[in-house]
Amino acid sequence: MAGTGVDPDGLRARPRHHGAFALGYGALDPTFAGGRAEGTGYLAGALWVLFGFFFYVMSVVNWGNRPWTKSGLPQPWLGFGQISMLILPSTVLFLVLAVPAVAEWGADTAILDANTLIGWFTA
Template sequence: MEALELEKKPPGLRLGPPMFSLMNLLIIVAASYLIWIIFADPVHSPWKTYPQPFGVVLFWSILFVVFFAFLGQLWGLGPRPQPVSGAIWILLTTVFAVIVPSVLLHGYGVMDPAFDIGKGGYTATTMIVLIGFYTWGILGTSMGHWPWVDLGLKQPWVGIGGFLFGFVLTFLGYILLIYPSLASWTSPDKTILPLTVVIGWFYSVIVSWLTTFLILDNWPWSAFGSRAKTAFAALVGNFVVGTGIYFAFHALLRGILLPQDVQAALGPAIDIWPAHLGVCVSFWLIF
């Protein structure tokens, strides 16, 4: 019997929850620092890829994590053992994160000056991720793949349906909030919100999404009853809570975290800093 139990024991190092969490954190920090040194550090990196194209590839890597993991639920990678499955996932994420921005910058950018690599195209390309991280990410998390699962669909069709639904939401958000600030045919005074405010506010919405889903187990949206009501409440409700978080972060930055001389130097650009604070908060929420 003992021999049989030993045979069933999965291979590899087995750790308890506290040690697993600590090792996970250490590996993430070490790997992140190594990537920074190789590709981004202005002193030690052998390549001059920072801030761009390092930034755009990094952002789009996050978005492809959303596509593969949140929407697709790692469809097609499940049967393979670790670490093979993880290595394939990292490779696919990296390859697509290079290809898609390249197509936008060097292909579509020829037709649209906003995406022209020589005229600020990196900003236009990167900002797609800001909107898409929420609109695609929430579909597979707080919204529970609604309505595709309710229709009886399975993967990969659930992921494809979510991608198409998220594409519409991302397109609308981008056209309304981001593109008018970058397009050649408009001016800053004709936008709904300044781009700095949009970035700071929208990332605060992301903080609301991650907090309610990861920490509060999708409360309060789950209290609305049916899956459809929960999905709609989560999609819209995070904008309400996120707006409150934006003003709270703004007050925290102005009142405690940023010295007065720094605030004076930043000027209106301080409106983007709730996003910087939100990135730090989001790391610990996900961790």
């Protein structure tokens, strides 16, 4: 069933597109390629989004949108400033924890394996 997005056995849909991480970095390191059987390229991109949501929710719920609420900025600039500030810790956490956890070359150096990592941030 070429082009339908369904496996020949009809049980599972295949993604028709490649994520930005799987397509971009996956071209340099085949560990993260979107075509890999385990879908590691997609998992790595999903982990970056997971960390981004984690920091954004922490900022909104626990920190009361600080430090941006005192700036007097109106929306959407308040939200843009907050999101742009939170890109840095999300990316650092992603590079330190997620990339070694899902890369073939990081099996011996990963701080946490992928299942433990996902469990920590979704529990």
